[in-house]
Every structure is written in C-alpha cells, then in structure tokens.
Amino acid sequence: MRKKEKGQGTFRVREIRLDTQEQPQGPADRTRNTELVIITYVFVLLFALLVGTMVWLNTVKHTALVQNVNNTKKDSAADRIIRGSIVTEEGAELAVTNVDADGRETRYYPYGQMFAHVVGYASNGKGGLEASMNYDLLSTHSSLLSQLRSEESSEKVHGDSVVTTFNPVLQEAAYYALGSNRGAVVVMEPDSGKILAMVSKPDFDPNTISQEWESMMADSASSALLNRACQGRYPPGSTFKILTALGYLRAHPTDWNNYYYDCQGAMSRGDITINCYNWEVHGGEDLEGAFAHSCNTAFASIGLELDNAQFKSLAESFCFNTSLPTSLPHSQSVFRLEAGSSEEEQMTTAIGQGNTLVTPLHMCMIASCVANGGIMMKPYCVSRIQTYDGETVSETTPSIYKELMSADEAQILTQFMKATVNYGTAQELGWGWYSAAGKTGSAEYETEGATGTHSWFVGFSNVDDPDLAIAVIAEDGGTGSATAVPIARAVFDAWYGS
Numbered sequence: 001m002r003k004k005e006k007g008q009g010t011f012r013v014r015e016i017r018l019d020t021q022e023q024p025q026g027p028a029d030r031t032r033n034t035e036l037v038i039i040t041y042v043f044v045l046l047f048a049l050l051v052g053t054m055v056w057l058n059t060v061k062h063t064a065l066v067q068n069v070n071n072t073k074k075d076s077a078a079d080r081i082i083r084g085s086i087v088t089e090e091g092a093e094l095a096v097t098n099v100d101a102d103g104r105e106t107r108y109y110p111y112g113q114m115f116a117h118v119v120g121y122a123s124n125g126k127g128g129l130e131a132s133m134n135y136d137l138l139s140t141h142s143s144l145l146s147q148l149r150s151e152e153s154s155e156k157v158h159g160d161s162v163v164t165t166f167n168p169v170l171q172e173a174a175y176y177a178l179g180s181n182r183g184a185v186v187v188m189e190p191d192s193g194k195i196l197a198m199v200s201k202p203d204f205d206p207n208t209i210s211q212e213w214e215s216m217m218a219d220s221a222s223s224a225l226l227n228r229a230c231q232g233r234y235p236p237g238s239t240f241k242i243l244t245a246l247g248y249l250r251a252h253p254t255d256w257n258n259y260y261y262d263c264q265g266a267m268s269r270g271d272i273t274i275n276c277y278n279w280e281v282h283g284g285e286d287l288e289g290a291f292a293h294s295c296n297t298a299f300a301s302i303g304l305e306l307d308n309a310q311f312k313s314l315a316e317s318f319c320f321n322t323s324l325p326t327s328l329p330h331s332q333s334v335f336r337l338e339a340g341s342s343e344e345e346q347m348t349t350a351i352g353q354g355n356t357l358v359t360p361l362h363m364c365m366i367a368s369c370v371a372n373g374g375i376m377m378k379p380y381c382v383s384r385i386q387t388y389d390g391e392t393v394s395e396t397t398p399s400i401y402k403e404l405m406s407a408d409e410a411q412i413l414t415q416f417m418k419a420t421v422n423y424g425t426a427q428e429l430g431w432g433w434y435s436a437a438g439k440t441g442s443a444e445y446e447t448e449g450a451t452g453t454h455s456w457f458v459g460f461s462n463v464d465d466p467d468l469a470i471a472v473i474a475e476d477g478g479t480g481s482a483t484a485v486p487i488a489r490a491v492f493d494a495w496y497g498s
Contacts, residue, residue, distance in 0.1 A: 083107065084137040084159030086119055086129055089383055092168050094119045095130065095206075109206045111168070114175045117227040118166065118198045118381065121206040124213045127225065129382070132327070133162045136385050141393045158388035165189075165383050170197035170468075173494030177487040181474040183454075184229035184360040187491060190368040190460060190469045192398040193377030195328075197491070198361075200228040230330040233357040234473055237443030238294045238480070239456045240352030242366060242413060245291055245299075247306050247314050249409055256412075259287040261298040272344040274300040274351070277442060277479065291416040292424030294440060296351050303350025304343060311349075312337050317404055318366060318376075320358075325401040326379045333358040352441060364471035367438070367458040370413045371466035374405035417459060425481045426457065429489055434496045435463040438470075438488070440480025452476040457484035461492050468495060 082105065086095035094115050098106045107122045109115070120128020130137070140157050167187075174185035174197045187197040202224040204216060216224055226232060249256050263282035266275040276282060276296045282289070290298035303311075312335060316322065320335035336355035337345060348354035361379065369376040377400060384395040405413075417437035421429045429436040438459020445452055455477025460469040470488050477483030 078138060080156055081138050081140055081159045082156045083122070084139075084388070085161045086133070086137075087161055087163055088166055088168060089163060090168075094164065094166070095122075107206075111171075112207060113203045113205050114171060114199075115166070116203045116206055117200040117225075117229065118164075119206070121204075121209045123210045128227070129162060129164070132329070133382065136160050136162055136393075141387045141391070142389065160393055161386050161388065163383045163386055165194040165196060165381050166198070167196045169494055170491060171199065173197075173491045174199040174487075177490035178472075178474065181477055181483065181487075182228070183472070183474040183477070184227075184232060185487065185491065186229050186360050186364040186471045188364050188368050188379060188469045190371035190466045191377065193368075193379045194383075194398070195379055195381040196468070198227075198229045198381070200226070200232070227329070228360065228473075230328050230359055230361040232473075233331050233333065233359055234454055234456075234475075235354075235443040235445055236352040236356060236358045236363060237441030237454065237456050238296070238299075238352055239363055239439050239441035239458045240356060240358070241291060241294065241299050241350075242370065242417075242439055242458075243315060243318060244302060244306075244311075244350045244352075245287065245413060245416060246405060246409060247311050248287065248302050249412060250314070251306060251310075256287060259290075261285050261290060261295070261301060263290075263295050263297050265297070267297040267300060269304070269343045269347065272347065274347050288416050288419050291439070292419040292422075294420075294425050294442075299350050300347035303346045303348075306346075306350070308337050308339050308341055308346065317402075318369075319362065320356075324359075324362060324365065324379070325376075326361075328361070328379065328381065330361060331359055333362045353444060360471045360473050363456075363458045364469055367460055367471060368469040369404055370410050370417065371437075371460040371469050372410075373407045374410040375403050376401045414463065418463060421459075425479075426459070426485050428481065428485050429459075429492070432489065432492060432496070434461050434492060436461045436488075436492065437463050438485075440485060442479045453478055455483035456480045457488045459488065461495070468492065 082099065083097045085093055085097070087093050093110050095107065095109050098108050109119065118128050120126060120130035122130040126134060137159050140159050142157055170187050174187065178185055178199055178201055182201055185197065185199045186195065188195055202222045204212065204224045262284050263276060265279045265281040266273055274296050277294070282293050282295045285293065285295055285298055315335040319325070320333045323332060324330055334355065334357040337349050345354055349356055365376060365379060377398060380396050382396055385393040387393060414437055417439055420426045420439055421436050425440040426438050429438065436459060438457055441456030443454040443456055445454065453476065455474040456472065457480050458471045460466040462468070470491060472484040472487045474483040474487065
C-alpha cells in the first residue's frame with residue numbers, strides 16, 4: 001500500500017507494508033501454548049482410559065460383574081420374569097419357583113438342608129448359587145414367540161435354568177455320613193474339575209430361613225451360614241505331608257528311595273518336642289512307610305532338611321497365599337514359612353501344623369491333582385445355562401489350571417497314598433470292592449484357650465483310573481482314621497453301590 005506525503009513542495013511516496021507473518025512470541029505466549037498442549041494431551045489420555053475401562057468392564061469383567069452377589073440391578077427383572085430353576089444334570093430340582101392360582105410365587109427347595117450352602121437361599125438376601133447366578137436366573141433366552149405370548153396374556157416369562165454338576169447320590173451320602181459332626185465334605189471329578197458333592201455343617205433349611213433368620217444371626221457360635229467346604233480354614237494336619245513328601249522328592253530326585261528314619265516316638269530340638277500320635281514308636285521307616293504310618297518325627301526331620309524358600313515356593317505353586325482358580329466364593333489358604341523361620345516352625349509346618357491353614361475344597365484339589373497325573377483342573381459346579389424349554393444358552397468347558405507336578409511324581413505319591421490304605425492309617429478303605437488311595441490327618445488346634453483335634457481324610461478312588469477325589473474334615477473328630485475315613489468310605493460305597 002502506498003501513500004502520498006507532502007513535503008517541501010514535492011510529494012514523497014511512503015510504502016506501508018501489512019506483514020502477514022507471525023510476530024515473534026514472547027515468553028508468556030510460549031508458556032500459555034505449552035499449557036494448552038499439556039491439557040489437551042491429559043484430556044485425550046483420560047478419554048482413552050475411560051473408553052478402555054468401559055471396554056474392559058463389558059468384556060473381560062462382564063461375567064464377574066453381573067454375577068457379583070452385591071449386584072442387585074437384575075432384581076427388578078422379577079416383575080416380569082419368574083425366577084429360573086436350579087437343577088442337576090439328570091433333571092433333579094434343587095431350587096424351583098412355585099406359582100399358585102393367584103400368581104403368588106414361592107421359592108422351594110426340594111432337598112431342604114442337604115444342598116443348603118451350595119444352592120443357597122433367595123430371601124433375607126441371597127447366598128450360594130442363588131446369589132452368584134442371580135443374573136442368569138432372572139434372564140430369559142426363551143424364543144421371541146414365547147415371550148410375545150406371555151406379554152399378550154399379561155403373564156410372566158420363565159427365567160433360564162442353572163444346571164449344576166452335583167450328584168444327589170453322592171450329596172446325600174456325604175450329608176448323612178457327616179451326621180452331627182461340624183465340618184465339610186467335598187467330592188470332585190479329578191480329570192474335569194466338576195464338583196459332584198459339597199456338604200457343610202451346621203446347616204440350615206432354605207425353605208424356612210426367613211422365619212429362622214433372627215435366631216441364626218444371634219447364634220454366632222454355630223456360623224450356620226458359613227460354607228465350611230470352601231470358606232472354613234483349618235490346620236491340615238498330616239494331610240499336608242502330601243506336599244512335604246513332594247518337597248523331599250524334588251530335593252532328592254535320584255535317591256529318595258534310600259530314605260531311612262528310625263522313629264523312637266518323639267524328637268526334640270531345643271524347647272520343642274514333636275511326637276508321633278499317642279507316642280507310638282514306628283521304628284525303622286522308609287519314605288513310603290513314614291507316609292503310610294503318618295510318622296510325625298520322620299516328617300519333622302524332613303522339614304528341618306528342606307530349604308524354606310523352596311518349600312514356600314512349592315506351597316504357593318499349589319495356591320497357598322493366593323486365590324484358588326475358581327469362581328466359587330472361598331477363603332485363601334495360608335502358608336507361613338520364611339528363610340529365617342525357627343526350627344520349631346520348620347518341624348511343625350512339615351507336619352501340617354504351625355501357621356498353615358487350608359480349606360477342604362483346596363485339599364480336595366490337591367488330592368485331585370495327584371489323581372490326575374499332576375494336572376490340577378479348575379473346580380466348577382455349573383455345567384450349563386439353559387432355557388425353560390431345555391435349549392442350551394451357555395456351557396462350561398473343563399479347564400486346566402496348571403501342571404503342578406510331573407506324572408512320575410504323581411505316581412510316587414499315589415504309591416504312598418495306596419500304602420496308607422493298604423497297611424497304614426486308612427486301612428478301613430482297603431476292605432471295599434473298589435481301590436482307594438489317600439492320607440489321613442489329625443490336626444491339633446488351640447483357640448482362645450480351647451484345644452482339640454480335627455479329623456481329616458483326603459484321597460481318591462478307583463486308583464488306576466480315578467473317578468472320585470474327596471476331602472473330609474470333622475471338627476473335633478479326633479484322628480483321621482477314627483472319623484474322617486469312615487465318612488469317606490460311606491461316600492465311596494454309595495457311589496460304587498449305586
């Protein structure tokens with residue numbers, strides 16, 4: 001742009017430029033721009049995290065969220081859906097909704113107390129499968145035509161059914177064999193992880209739980225709502241010698257069969273004395289004999305020999321100090337042994353005492369692992385979800401957790417467990433028309449000044465091709481051979497006699 005400018009009789013042309021280029025920025029401008037860029041990146045990052053979280057919740061965590069016992073959102077569906085049934089593979093009803101002529105619904109449990117903890121209850125809150133499968137029981141995958149017909153007639157549509165892996169024959173046998181004892185029985189299929197029976201006592205009747213709720217809440221001593229099978233934690237006693245023996249096998253892979261110990265009924269280290277049950281003197285024992293006779297002094301000496309860190313690593317590989325690979329609500333088992341642990345802790349831990357605690361479900365999984373050639377399967381109790389008309393909606397596929405021991409190690413432990421039945425502490429199981437292998441346990445405890453002994457047995461049947469694994473605990477039942485072994489035998493007898 002040019003402009004004429006008058007000066008001294010002449011005109012000068014002054015050029016004025018409109019510069020479109022950016023002017024140099026000062027420090028304040030640069031700082032402001034940097035802040036805007038940072039804020040933009042932060043918002044983009046937060047948005048990406050939000051999207052990622054939503055995708056993760058709706059894919060990876062979807063099942064866990066909808067089946068969470070605290071998720072009551074689905075309960076509103078009860079206004080239009082009749083709660084689905086809980087049944088067995090054979091069609092036996094474990095929980096069903098009855099509807100009378102006036103449309104009133106009543107949740108009914110045909111087996112009463114027998115399946116109380118695993119099936120659960122649906123009043124005064126929810127428990128068991130009634131809680132964990134609530135979303136599925138109040139969902140429907142019936143045909144669109146069926147749903148339209150129900151809507152036209154102003155009737156509710158039936159919810160989907162939950163088909164369980166439970167076997168009523170085994171459940172009934174376990175229930176009555178446990179009798180008046182407090183404790184639990186768990187029965188599994190070793191090569192699939194199917195839970196075939198799960199009993200816990202004291203129990204309750206889900207049909208009358210509303211009427212008995214206040215008295216149950218007031219009776220804290222019985223803890224009747226606690227599913228001891230997967231939530232009760234106990235010292236494992238000599239059943240833990242399965243893992244102690246495995247630790248010795250790994251420390252002596254080529255010469256374990258040269259093991260020899262002369263049992264004198266007791267052994268001492270400093271102020272601690274370990275004695276065999278009733279101070280019995282076993283004399284000279286190889287590793288199999290020490291296992292079969294449950295020689296405490298022999299295994300206490302093994303505990304002193306094992307490397308603490310390796311022993312802890314072994315226990316933790318078998319799911320101690322962590323969650324079990326199952327969706328069932330459960331307590332974590334505990335193993336406490338450190339590099340600097342005392343000789344007393346080493347000895348008591350090796351024989352399943354000390355600070356070790358375990359659930360019956362966990363011990364059943366360990367027995368199943370031995371029976372299954374060293375492979376631990378993930379336990380489950382829901383076989384499939386199906387519509388009211390019987391069409392499959394989803395199905396559970398057996399899943400391997402891990403191979404926790406070699407086939408050779410599993411075979412050696414099976415040999416030891418067979419010896420326990422053949423000439424050891426579980427000889428009562430040797431009289432049946434089926435083969436069995438196992439380990440007894442007499443777990444001493446002290447709680448608030450009270451002492452006692454829990455009775456344990458873990459093992460499996462049909463040893464050459466195992467089909468049942470079992471864990472039994474009877475609180476204050478004394479020795480494993482006195483109480484737990486007869487309970488296990490009653491369950492095996494019912495199965496092979498059915």
